Structures are given as C-alpha cells and as structure tokens.
Amino acid sequence: MIKFLRTILLLDLLQGLWVTFRNQKPSYIYTEQYPAERPQVAERYRGAPRLNIHPESGETLCIACNLCALACPETLIVVGSERNEKTRRKELTIFTYDTSRCMFCGLCEDACPVDALELTQDFELASYTREGAIWDRQMLEEGPLPKQYKR
Amino acid sequence: MPDLPYLKPLLITAVVILVFPLVVGYIVLAERKVLADYQVRLGPMRVGPYGFLQPLADAVKLLIKEDIVPAASDRFIFWIAPVLSTVTALTAFTVLPLSEWIYITDVNIGLLFVLALSSVGILGIILGGWASNSHYSLLGALRSAAQMVSYEVAMGFALVSGLMVAGTLSMQGIIQAQRDRQIWFAFENYGLMMVPFVVYAIAAVAETNRAPFDLPEAESELVAGFHTEYSGFRWSLYMLAEYANMFAVSSIAVTLFLGGWLRPFPSFAWLHFPLNVAFPAGLFLLISFGCLMGSRKQRGHRVNTGIMLVLTAATAGLGGAFLVPQVNERIIGLFWFLFKVSAILYCYIWYRGTFPRFRYDQLMRIGWRYMIPIGMGSLIVNGVVLLWSRRGAAL
Numbered sequence: 001m002i003k004f005l006r007t008i009l010l011l012d013l014l015q016g017l018w019v020t021f022r023n024q025k026p027s028y029i030y031t032e033q034y035p036a037e038r039p040q041v042a043e044r045y046r047g048a049p050r051l052n053i054h055p056e057s058g059e060t061l062c063i064a065c066n067l068c069a070l071a072c073p074e075t076l077i078v079v080g081s082e083r084n085e086k087t088r089r090k091e092l093t094i095f096t097y098d099t100s101r102c103m104f105c106g107l108c109e110d111a112c113p114v115d116a117l118e119l120t121q122d123f124e125l126a127s128y129t130r131e132g133a134i135w136d137r138q139m140l141e142e143g144p145l146p147k148q149y150k151r
Numbered sequence: 152m153p154d155l156p157y158l159k160p161l162l163i164t165a166v167v168i169l170v171f172p173l174v175v176g177y178i179v180l181a182e183r184k185v186l187a188d189y190q191v192r193l194g195p196m197r198v199g200p201y202g203f204l205q206p207l208a209d210a211v212k213l214l215i216k217e218d219i220v221p222a223a224s225d226r227f228i229f230w231i232a233p234v235l236s237t238v239t240a241l242t243a244f245t246v247l248p249l250s251e252w253i254y255i256t257d258v259n260i261g262l263l264f265v266l267a268l269s270s271v272g273i274l275g276i277i278l279g280g281w282a283s284n285s286h287y288s289l290l291g292a293l294r295s296a297a298q299m300v301s302y303e304v305a306m307g308f309a310l311v312s313g314l315m316v317a318g319t320l321s322m323q324g325i326i327q328a329q330r331d332r333q334i335w336f337a338f339e340n341y342g343l344m345m346v347p348f349v350v351y352a353i354a355a356v357a358e359t360n361r362a363p364f365d366l367p368e369a370e371s372e373l374v375a376g377f378h379t380e381y382s383g384f385r386w387s388l389y390m391l392a393e394y395a396n397m398f399a400v401s402s403i404a405v406t407l408f409l410g411g412w413l414r415p416f417p418s419f420a421w422l423h424f425p426l427n428v429a430f431p432a433g434l435f436l437l438i439s440f441g442c443l444m445g446s447r448k449q450r451g452h453r454v455n456t457g458i459m460l461v462l463t464a465a466t467a468g469l470g471g472a473f474l475v476p477q478v479n480e481r482i483i484g485l486f487w488f489l490f491k492v493s494a495i496l497y498c499y500i501w502y503r504g505t506f507p508r509f510r511y512d513q514l515m516r517i518g519w520r521y522m523i524p525i526g527m528g529s530l531i532v533n534g535v536v537l538l539w540s541r542r543g544a545a546l
Contacts, residue, residue: 010349013506020505024188031193 041121046104048122049097051140052115060141061116064092071111076101097140099125100133160255167244167255175394176206182500189504200455201445203462216383221284224380228282233381233388236275240395243268247402248322250412250484261322262310265403266303269358272396273299276367279389280377291376294511295360295367301518302357302364308526309351312533313407316344326411333418337408340536346529348408350522352498355400357518359393361499363506364514401495402488409491412484428473431486435470439463 006012032039041047052061064081080094109118122144127133180195180202187194195202220229246261248254258264273296280292316339317325329336337348357364368376378389405411414426439462446459472478473486509517 016505017501020189020501023191025191028191029193030191033193033196 041123043121045121045123046106046109046119048120048125048144049099049102049108049135049140050118050120050122050143051095051137052118053141060092060137061114062092062095063114063116064090065113067111067113068108068117071107073105073107074098074101074103077108092137095137095140097135098133099135100130163249163253163255164245168241171241171244171395171398172210172391173206174398175391176210178394178397178496179209179390180206181496182503185497185500186504189501200459203458210387213383213387218384219380219382221380223284225282225284228278229380230385232275232279232282233378233385233392234275235278236272236392237388237395239268239272239275240392240399243399244395246322247399248326248406248411249488250482251323252481253485254323257321257323259319259321259324262314262320262325262403262407265399266307266310269396269399270299270303272392275392276377279381283377283380285380287374287379288377291367291379295377298357298360298364298366298514298518301515302354302522305350305518305522305526306354306358308523308530309347309354310403310407312344312347312526312530313351315530315534315537316340317407322406322411325406326413329410330413330417335408335410335413335415340533340540343529343533343536344408346525347533348404350526350529351404351408352495353517354522354526355404356499356502357514359397359400359499361397362503363508365503365508366511366514397496397499398492401492401499404495405488405491410487412488414483414487427483428479431483431490432470432473435466435473439466439470442466 053059054061062079064079066079066081069075069077069079076098078094078096079092081090082093083089084091104119106119112118120143124144125133183205184194184202195205198205198208220226243265245255246258246264248257276295276299277292280288280290280295283289313325313336314320316336317328319325319328325336332339336344338344356362360367366376368378378386381389410417414422416422416426442459442463446456446463472482
C-alpha cells in the first residue's frame, strides 16, 4: 500500500530530483581552470628532467660519470665527455635526454651520485616537433619554458 | 491604437523573431551551466566572464560552418524539413499571452491552434530523418513520430480538463477565467486539477523530446537521431525549433494551469506590494549584486570587469524599473509570465540532470498504459466534480 502510494505520488522521482539538487554546492566543484590556475602536483611527482647547476658558480654539477645513461631502461640519455688535461678531470660536453621515450621511472635520478640529474614537478613537456622532445644540456639546465597565456 | 491595428502585432512579431534566437542561445547556456552545477563542474567559462558570451561564439561558429548535404539525400526535403520545424514552432508564439497587453493575437481557438501546430512540427522531424537517407536518422524520426503521436493523446486529455474548467479556448480568456475565479487552475476543483497538470507536465517533456524521453535523439544509441546528418545552420534551426517548442509548451502549462501573467494569489490586494513590486525589484537587485561580486578576481583567473559592470548596471536598472509604478504596471505581467516559464524550463533541465533515459517499451508503456488512462479518468472525474461544484451557476 505504501509502495503504491509512493508510485502514485511520484515520490521516488522527487527524491531523485532532491539528490541532484542538493549536490550542487560550489564547494564541491574541483574543476581546475588549467592555464589560469596551476595544478598542485605532489612533491614526489616525477616530471621534466633537470640538470642541476651549482647555485653560486653556475657550473654544472654533473661529473659525466655515465651512470644515469647505464641505469636508464630506455637508454635515452646520451652523455658525452672529454678529459680536461689541465685539471685532469672528465668534463661534460653534451647531455641529451629524449623525453618522448621517457617513462619517468626515476632510475636515472636514483643512479646519480652527485644529485645533478633530477626529475622535477614541471609537467608541460609538449612541443610542436619530435626533435623538440629531445632536450639538450641548455634546456635541461633551464627547464621547460611554457608560453604564458593571459586570462 | 485604433488607426494602426496591425502595428503592435507586427512590432511584437519582429521582436520575437529577432530576439528569440538569442534567448534560445541563453537558454542553452543556462542549461549547460545548470547541468554543470548538478555534475559539480563549472560549465562554459572561457568566452566572456563566466562564459556569458558563449551563445554568441556558438552562433558565429554555427553560421560559418560548412554546409554539408549528404550526396544520397533528397535535397529539397532535406532543405525544407528544418525550416518547417522552425516555422511551426515559432508560429505558435502568435497566440501566447505574454502579458495583459503584450500578445500578437488572441484568437478564440488559441489552444487548439498551438496543439495543431505542434502536431505539424512532427512532420519536420519525420521529413528530416527520412530525407537524410541514413539509418540513424530514420530510426530517430520513427521513434519521434511514435512518441509524439502517443503522448499527444495524453496531453490532449490533460488540456481538455483545463478547458472544461476555463470554459474557453482563447488564451487571454483562460487567464481571465482564472482571474474571475481567483484561483490557478492547477488547484481548481478541490485540487483535483493537479492530476491533469502532472499528466500534462510529463507528456510535455515527452512531446518536446527532452530527457528522460529523448529517445528520438538518444545520443548513446542513435548518434543524434533525426538530425544526425544535419550540421551548421540547418542543425541550429532544429535546435531553435526544439527550444521554441519547449518554450511554447511551458507557456501553455503556465497559461492553462499556473495563472499566466497573473501574480500568485491575485485576489489578495495586500499582496500587491510584496509580490508585484518588492519581489521582482529584489530579484533583479540580487542578480545585480551577484554580478558586482562576480566582477572581482575569482579562483586565480581574471574576469572581464567591464562586461560584468554593464550587467550589474542593466539588472539594477531593470530592478529599479519595477519600483516606478507607471512602468511596473506595464511590465509586471510579462515578468510573472516569463518567471513561471523560466521555472518550468529550469525543471526541464533538472529532469535532464536527474532521470536516466527510458527504454523504448517503457516509454510506450508509460504513455499508453498510464498517461492516457489517467488523463481520461481525470477528465471524467473533473467533469463530474465541476458540474457538482458549480450546480446552479450558469456554466
């Protein structure tokens, strides 16, 4: 009898309407206005690679040991070095990192003995060409520079 | 204006034809925004402040889109079908009583005229679906025809109940009857008229092909139903027709059951100030205040302050206009009519955000097994109660 009355008075439908109505609180919205509003990525997020430089001297921290290139499962890191006869040390000449093949596993940053290579929290890696995805030493040191849009 | 009897109708016709596409654009924007609210999203936000100029962007996009006509289609019928839909939908506006003095014409068969036009409007959908020469379109058109024909019967019964109480088919006459009897017809006959009102409200949703009865254009089954092959301006004509139909059907509900341009409780004189002056003025001033608040920087993105301030001024001016007695008495009818229609249109969007689509056999079962018998029964019961309650009085 009660079920019959509920059907006749369309109570179930009204209940459904109420559910949708009470759920439209502005505080529930977690839509992100992406270019205007930057997303907060987690601290342990692994994004764009960066080759750290010494904050004071501006010289690279990389000692060209090639451990990252060996650790990389995709072998996408190429490290070139030459011996400096004066200081008798290995010096970094080229460093390329192919972000198009990278799966951001972070093994390279674990392998780095001097904390030179690091995966940062930047995530804007898009480029218009395939070649643009292969980062050279300068780009790795400066980090990605996405175009800033207004509004 | 005795010397220029055609001036006012022509003027209103021109305004309706020019303004209504824009109104439809904003109904669509409101629909997207309200649906976004239900789904805890933001909706359009990019064009103009809070997506306010989105309808204009959409209109420009639709107008400059490539006009595609399928090679195997029947070109003439493909061309004429959306026109037919739009023209019939907009013709229904001729008899809508927007207020006591804003109406194009008041014919003595007004309601019948609207019903007839909405039946002809189906033809546009069937022709469009057939001329596209596509299975999806044809199936959508077939479903549409079957659905509209079956729900029109239930809708007719509900309307006849209303007519019986009103005693006239003229739209203005129906509102006058509600004013004379000092009650909205949804509450007439000791509340029994609520039944045809609900039947009408459900049948109207089915009649306008809206969710949960949107089988003719069920996007998960039929791509887009009868207008699958349509794009650009022709498609926008179909959309215009659909929203014009929604508006017309809601207007009939408002006219016949909810007192048209009468304010709530028209018989209580002391409610004149709170309902006719304070309510509209307060409503628009509230919207104005909202626009002012919204013109500030929100959630890390800049808002176009100029447009928001223009909106603030416009709505504040509109609210202020209701405080001037001479202006108030000219526009208060229009306000109440549009307010009630908007409330019903909001419910349409609400249904769409809540109810899942019916299966085809469920749709037909609701129509034939429940709506039509209930409509018939309420017609008989209302007739008997009406005769009994008005015994002695001249019918």
